[in-house]
Amino acid sequence: xxxxxxxxxxxxxxxxxxxxxxxxxxxxxxxxxxxxxxxxxxxxxxxxxxxxxxxxxxxxxxxxxxxxxxxxxxxxxxxxxxxxxxxxxxxxxxxxxxxxxxxxxxxxxxxxxxxxxxxxxxxxxxxxxxxxxxx
Numbered sequence: 001x002x003x004x005x006x007x008x009x010x011x012x013x014x015x016x017x018x019x020x021x022x023x024x025x026x027x028x029x030x031x032x033x034x035x036x037x038x039x040x041x042x043x044x045x046x047x048x049x050x051x052x053x054x055x056x057x058x059x060x061x062x063x064x065x066x067x068x069x070x071x072x073x074x075x076x077x078x079x080x081x082x083x084x085x086x087x088x089x090x091x092x093x094x095x096x097x098x099x100x101x102x103x104x105x106x107x108x109x110x111x112x113x114x115x116x117x118x119x120x121x122x123x124x125x126x127x128x129x130x131x132x133x134x135x
Contacts, residue, residue: 020045092113098112
């Protein structure tokens with residue numbers, strides 16, 4: 001994981017990962033205003049560890065021999081300082097929300113859209129299992 005602050009091996013046991021899409025702020029120009037803040041879906045990878053959930057931007061490049069995946073660090077939610085909302089208001093059935101309880105968090109919440117209902121269920125279940133083990 002590129003640009004990860006610290007040592008990724010200190011996040012505890014690796015539990016699960018998945019390809020998802022995250023809503024990210026996107027400055028969009030409009031003829032009515034100079035800069036209008038909108039949101040767009042960005043391909044991301046979610047990594048679930050015993051102590052944290054790490055969200056990375058996910059890019060890939062195909063060559064003749066292989067597909068090269070790149071994961072660039074975006075945000076880390078500490079398991080002991082987060083909550084999961086399974087069905088955020090106004091979102092579709094594949095979307096869930098992660099809340100960061102840290103008062104100084106740059107990203108207090110993040111909307112994540114899974115590829116399938118089964119994937120969403122697994123991700124939410126695995127994160128909640130880790131949260132409950134800490135309580």
